[in-house]
Amino acid sequence: MSGEIKVWDPLVRLFHWSLVLAFAVAYITQEDFLQIHVAAGYLVLGLVAFRLLWGLIGTRHARFSDFVYRPAVILAYLKDLLALRHRRYIGHNPAGGAMVVALLLALAATTFSGLLAYGAEEAGGPLAGLVANAGRSARHLFEEVHEFFANFTLALVGLHVAGVAVESVLHRENLARAMVTGRKRAED
Secondary structure: OOOEEEOOOHHHHHHHHHHHHHHHHHHHOOOOOHHHHHHHHHHHHHHHHHHHHHHHHOOHHHOHHHHOOOHHHHHHHHHHHHOOOOOOOOOOOHHHHHHHHHHHHHHHHHHHHHHHHHHHHHOOOOOHHHHOOOOHHHHHHHHHHHHHHHHHHHHHHHHHHHHHHHHHHHOOOOHHHHHHHOEEEOOO
């Protein structure tokens, strides 16, 4: 082992843990604390927008070009993982990169559908002018779609945490710690 190297920049780490907190608050407050839920949802939306921008102009391992792979590469990686022959990546591995994209898309769908539901139910938010007069069935649909994507995102989070745990064990490397410190082992 030749020491550690810097992988995750401070903005990626701040984004990650802020998103964890904001999504958790939004999810927990969905039924009883609307204003907190809405504020957390706006924070999630802002964080997703930031991450999309940082994925284009950020540091090496933050850029999408570093971790977005073709589907064939992702499938080959997963096949190698099941056979315990997969290689270690300094940044996101192909499955991890796919998970980042899936989570960002799911969060975008969750927040957009939340804006529709908020506009229709409460006549609030930037989409209220478009949906404030929606009928009961449309309001119900917006709410159901929002709830589906929130639960789907939570399921993706569970898969993400499981993937981090598996990779941490297989490579004998604490990946959660790396997302706190920004550092990973330099090489095997």
